[in-house]
Amino acid sequence: MIKIVRARDYADMSRKAANIISAQVILKPNCVLGLATGDSPIGTYDQLIDWYKKGDVDFSQVSTYNLDEYFGIADDDPQSYHYFMNKHFFDHINIDPKNVHVPAGSNTDVDEVCASFDKMVADAGFCDLQLLGIGRNGHIGFNEPDDVFSKGTHCVNLTESTIEANSRLFEREEDVPRRAYTMGVQTIMNARSILVVANGEKKAQAVHDMCFGPVTPQCPASILQLHTNVTVVADDEALALCKGMLA
């Protein structure tokens, strides 16, 4: 069963999500966090940074595993997810850099990258809490709609819808990488708790299908209905199609 927490707007969503993450870190200082990129979690990271600076939360023992990274991109490329995470989160908190893990997009040996990332996540005991955004087409990480749910880390061809959605961050649409490494759906489901953040009307269909649609790999996020500890924090616009279903 998915627990839905209603937020007034992006700021409220971010604060509520950051509350859940900081509670996890306070209760288990050496916890393993799965982290996401994209616009959705930026406000959550901002809030966590603020609380860190006030001395309310300490990341010194936390380990992190990021969901995804573009294929064939250098870590210091401003479009890479390595760069994104440093800029929006890691550079501002006291996390130990050796505890930070993002798939090695610059390594084009797919088998090596995927096997080593899966081993690291498994050796860490999987994530205590996995933070997710959701794509307009229901993707989680870069697990795109498909005929089957993926298992471990793999390299995917991005859909036109995702390329188009992500092109806002690039100068030209043809600059958006066509492939990406992503944690698999099974690995995401191995997390002990999952927190999804979603805002804006563009996410309304995906949020509805994730929470109330059939469980199908055509909407990868729908598998979260089968997890025992999922919280979705979403604003009113993202919940627009769920109105009749909310308590």
Ligand SMILES: O=P(O)(O)OC[C@H]1O[C@](O)(CO)[C@@H](O)[C@@H]1O
């Ligand atoms: O938060 P955004 O920018 O809408 O992106 C949603 C999802 O898409 C991705 O950025 C991948 O396209 C995910 O990492 C993210 O969770």
